[in-house]
Amino acid sequence: MIQDKDRKREVIVKRVAQELKDGDLVNLGIGMPTLVANYIPEGIDILLHSENGFIGLGPNPEPGKEDLDIVNAGGLPASVVPGGAFFDSAMSFTIIRGGHLDVTVLGALQVDQEGNLANWMIPGKMVPGMGGAMDLVAGARKVIISMEHTAKGAPKILKKCNLPLTAEKEVDLIVTDMAVIEVTPKGLLLTELAPETTLEEVISATEAELIISENLKVMNV
Amino acid sequence: MIQDKDRKREVIVKRVAQELKDGDLVNLGIGMPTLVANYIPEGIDILLHSENGFIGLGPNPEPGKEDLDIVNAGGLPASVVPGGAFFDSAMSFTIIRGGHLDVTVLGALQVDQEGNLANWMIPGKMVPGMGGAMDLVAGARKVIISMEHTAKGAPKILKKCNLPLTAEKEVDLIVTDMAVIEVTPKGLLLTELAPETTLEEVISATEAELIISENLKVMNV
Amino acid sequence: MDKIRTIDEAASYIKDGMTVAVGGFIGAGTPEKLIDAVIAKGIKDLTLICNDTALPDKGVGKWVVNRVVSRIIVSHIGTNPETGRQMNAGELEVELVPQGTLAERVRAAGAGLGGILTPTGIGTVAEEGKEKITVNGKEYLLELPLKADVALLKGSIVDKKGNIYYKKATRNFNPLMATAADLVIVEAEKIVEVGELDPTDVMTPSIFVDIIAK
Amino acid sequence: MDKIRTIDEAASYIKDGMTVAVGGFIGAGTPEKLIDAVIAKGIKDLTLICNDTALPDKGVGKWVVNRVVSRIIVSHIGTNPETGRQMNAGELEVELVPQGTLAERVRAAGAGLGGILTPTGIGTVAEEGKEKITVNGKEYLLELPLKADVALLKGSIVDKKGNIYYKKATRNFNPLMATAADLVIVEAEKIVEVGELDPTDVMTPSIFVDIIAK
Numbered sequence: 001m002i003q004d005k006d007r008k009r010e011v012i013v014k015r016v017a018q019e020l021k022d023g024d025l026v027n028l029g030i031g032m033p034t035l036v037a038n039y040i041p042e043g044i045d046i047l048l049h050s051e052n053g054f055i056g057l058g059p060n061p062e063p064g065k066e067d068l069d070i071v072n073a074g075g076l077p078a079s080v081v082p083g084g085a086f087f088d089s090a091m092s093f094t095i096i097r098g099g100h101l102d103v104t105v106l107g108a109l110q111v112d113q114e115g116n117l118a119n120w121m122i123p124g125k126m127v128p129g130m131g132g133a134m135d136l137v138a139g140a141r142k143v144i145i146s147m148e149h150t151a152k153g154a155p156k157i158l159k160k161c162n163l164p165l166t167a168e169k170e171v172d173l174i175v176t177d178m179a180v181i182e183v184t185p186k187g188l189l190l191t192e193l194a195p196e197t198t199l200e201e202v203i204s205a206t207e208a209e210l211i212i213s214e215n216l217k218v219m220n221v
Numbered sequence: 222m223i224q225d226k227d228r229k230r231e232v233i234v235k236r237v238a239q240e241l242k243d244g245d246l247v248n249l250g251i252g253m254p255t256l257v258a259n260y261i262p263e264g265i266d267i268l269l270h271s272e273n274g275f276i277g278l279g280p281n282p283e284p285g286k287e288d289l290d291i292v293n294a295g296g297l298p299a300s301v302v303p304g305g306a307f308f309d310s311a312m313s314f315t316i317i318r319g320g321h322l323d324v325t326v327l328g329a330l331q332v333d334q335e336g337n338l339a340n341w342m343i344p345g346k347m348v349p350g351m352g353g354a355m356d357l358v359a360g361a362r363k364v365i366i367s368m369e370h371t372a373k374g375a376p377k378i379l380k381k382c383n384l385p386l387t388a389e390k391e392v393d394l395i396v397t398d399m400a401v402i403e404v405t406p407k408g409l410l411l412t413e414l415a416p417e418t419t420l421e422e423v424i425s426a427t428e429a430e431l432i433i434s435e436n437l438k439v440m441n442v
Numbered sequence: 443m444d445k446i447r448t449i450d451e452a453a454s455y456i457k458d459g460m461t462v463a464v465g466g467f468i469g470a471g472t473p474e475k476l477i478d479a480v481i482a483k484g485i486k487d488l489t490l491i492c493n494d495t496a497l498p499d500k501g502v503g504k505w506v507v508n509r510v511v512s513r514i515i516v517s518h519i520g521t522n523p524e525t526g527r528q529m530n531a532g533e534l535e536v537e538l539v540p541q542g543t544l545a546e547r548v549r550a551a552g553a554g555l556g557g558i559l560t561p562t563g564i565g566t567v568a569e570e571g572k573e574k575i576t577v578n579g580k581e582y583l584l585e586l587p588l589k590a591d592v593a594l595l596k597g598s599i600v601d602k603k604g605n606i607y608y609k610k611a612t613r614n615f616n617p618l619m620a621t622a623a624d625l626v627i628v629e630a631e632k633i634v635e636v637g638e639l640d641p642t643d644v645m646t647p648s649i650f651v652d653i654i655a656k
Numbered sequence: 657m658d659k660i661r662t663i664d665e666a667a668s669y670i671k672d673g674m675t676v677a678v679g680g681f682i683g684a685g686t687p688e689k690l691i692d693a694v695i696a697k698g699i700k701d702l703t704l705i706c707n708d709t710a711l712p713d714k715g716v717g718k719w720v721v722n723r724v725v726s727r728i729i730v731s732h733i734g735t736n737p738e739t740g741r742q743m744n745a746g747e748l749e750v751e752l753v754p755q756g757t758l759a760e761r762v763r764a765a766g767a768g769l770g771g772i773l774t775p776t777g778i779g780t781v782a783e784e785g786k787e788k789i790t791v792n793g794k795e796y797l798l799e800l801p802l803k804a805d806v807a808l809l810k811g812s813i814v815d816k817k818g819n820i821y822y823k824k825a826t827r828n829f830n831p832l833m834a835t836a837a838d839l840v841i842v843e844a845e846k847i848v849e850v851g852e853l854d855p856t857d858v859m860t861p862s863i864f865v866d867i868i869a870k
Contacts, residue, residue, distance in 0.1 A: 273468075274467070275611055290471075290611060291611045296469060296496070309613045310542075311549050314545050314546070349518060350517055351517065353540070355542075355543075355562050359562045359564070360562070385566065388564075388566065389565030
């Protein structure tokens with residue numbers, strides 16, 4: 001089991017990046033998912049979607065070189081790549097909801113073995129609003145959850161989510177610091193273990209039932 | 222009763238033009254309604270909407286000076302005035318259907334005393350399709366019908382339309398070569414007679430029941 | 443990914459029996475070269491989604507005359523007498539849709555909506571076969587999404603990534619059709635390098651476009 | 657018709673208790689001067705329709721801090737802790753709407769639609785109180801139009817007729833809000849003469865705009 005916080009994060013985002021294909025349009029959620037952009041494999045050309053209204057989200061501008069008319073979905077200074085396009089919020093969500101977004105990568109509070117996702121509120125505690133999350137999860141062709149496997153030692157991959165859902169049965173893949181898990185019609189399929197991680201550690205850190213792939217591999221990260 | 226075809230037409234379009242107010246956005250149907258643009262009263266600045274995708278429809282271009290990228294809703298060469306705006310068909314009909322079009326002027330095959338309109342097909346004979354007519358009549362704030370009062374002597378203003386409708390109870394005003402008639406909750410209110418036209422002539426050329434205005438006037442055309 | 447193909451290569455993606463959405467309004471903003479290439483290939487039995495059937499010698503009107511289409515979903519056929527003739531002779535199936543409803547139905551398909559509620563058509567034959575839904579005491583027709591296998595667009599300026607700018611009144615249905623087809627082909631009036639189109643001016647983002655035909 | 661007014665004159669159209677739609681995304685593309693003028697006038701009890709409540713010292717976030725609003729319809733409040741605090745204290749009514757649904761609801765009001773069907777929110781609390789409609793075996797939520805008394809926009813370039821061009825990522829909800837209010841006020845970054853904006857580049861046509869504030 002990886003112990004170092006930074007290494008955990010690196011393993012997750014590197015592994016998520018391997019899921020992206022040439023030409024993909026990808027939306028990276030705020031927080032850890034945005035780091036995926038730093039690990040896109042060579043030869044793979046993707047476009048990033050920013051739900052406030054453009055595709056072609058580029059690198060963060062250097063301090064002092066910010067353009068106040070370009071922010072990302074977190075409201076922070078951003079840039080646009082050549083060949084990008086700005087549009088209004090209706091078009092932004094036409095892209096998301098119309099099935100034109102290839103991949104969305106989001107964090108989670110809980111995921112369950114039916115592919116349900118809870119990532120937008122904790123009643124009585126944290127209610128930031130769903131923003132574009134419900135649209136992204138319901139609309140994207142592929143929904144990848146990137147998160148630490150547990151929260152303070154408690155499993156986040158459950159038999160059944162008990163927090164309010166973001167969407168029903170929409171998650172396709174879960175990538176954590178311990179494992180890669182596919183959501184299949186038969187249940188959760190464990191396909192890869194993280195380096196330095198044992199099958200037993202994954203099973204004990206997961207509340208949901210896991211089907212172990214016959215081809216169980218170690219992540220190449 | 223006016224007999225001359227050209228004079229009839231002139232009376233109708235001149236009278237319709239008087240209905241337009243400064244700042245109005247107006248859609249003029251193909252055919253006679255387009256002539257209204259030639260009689261806009263002085264000091265009145267209107268914008269014309271072209272349902273293929275712009276506002277600010279301008280005068281017909283001179284022969285040889287046509288811009289093939291600008292056509293009107295009839296597919297003919299057109300022009301745009303300074304301050305005009307092009308957009309896609311979704312925005313064009315957002316304007317029409319969202320209540321942003323002040324006036325639409327259309328011809329009719331039949332209108333009835335409930336304000337129903339039939340102007341898009343004669344079963345088994347003429348079926349050009351409704352184009353934007355159903356949207357215009359359902360969506361415009363004010364629907365003005367401009368037409369000759371009768372067709373080969375037969376009334377076109379009926380108790381009840383018998384041709385397929387374009388829309389139900391949407392007509393606001395009927396302007397013909399014989400009269401101006403308002404559609405009111407109580408029925409058709411005859412408010413003006415055309416020059417050289419008697420009340421008896423209008424009544425006998427109209428199948429629908431008419432309420433005669435206490436202020437019955439002669440058109441100022 | 444190089445998206446640029448010849449007109450002929452691009453047209454070869456269209457197969458007998460497909461549903462094809464075509465941009466343009468009585469021919470303005472229509473990909474005439476792609477229209478011609480489809481005729482030259484002898485493709486048959488297409489279902490056409492378009493605003494109108496243009497003129498017999500212009501735009502998709504040529505498809506009607508050359509019997510490329512067996513079914514059309516349009517708002518207007520009055521400018522092409524051959525469409526009405528084939529319809530009356532039972533040779534061509536015609537579904538007439540109010541123009542604004544056509545735009546919204548195509549947009550709904552592109553935007554992932556299950557349908558939209560519109561008052562247009564209430565009390566008319568456009569009601570036939572449709573569910574009526576009452577909201578706050580007002581009746582609406584439930585109109586369903588309209589999607590195509592292939593969309594054919596005409597772009598005034600297209601960059602090599604596929605971003606499109608439509609000049610003046612050529613825009614019309616093009617940006618809508620771009621969102622509502624499995625395969626999107628744009629006939630480019632002018633192709634420019636990536637970066638030459640200002641991102642603010644792009645009207646159809648590159649991600650909708652599969653093939654740039656020239 | 658001269659549409660140009662001072663910021664202060666423009667803000668005076670907003671009255672206590674009105675529903676006000678404001679463009680912008682965490683402050684980008686928000687009419688900051690109009691926001692400030694409304695605060696200065698001591699206007700109260702507004703219902704706000706906006707994507708988010710920005711930051712405490714930015715955009716409509718200032719309205720929350722200064723108690724201008726008593727009810728908000730937004731997709732996100734996470735960037736402004738004061739919104740959550742007032743909500744939890746029962747001082748501010750908050751209706752949370754998925755961002756894409758918010759965009760479609762505002763658009764529906766502007767486009768005269770009675771509602772739209774979306775799969776977003778199925779199986780979540782966003783379902784509550786909403787009609788579900790099944791089309792072709794798939795369940796959708798019926799989402800209703802959202803209209804305002806006044807819309808406040810930020811335009812990068814505005815001509816004297818009211819045509820608006822939005823630069824880069826400042827567009828966001830602005831063109832949608834422009835279609836869905838009885839009175840539309842745009843705060844212009846730059847005002848130009850009629851004719852200086854190319855008609856192809858206009859993003860909000862002048863007919864939607866009542867007042868140009870500078």
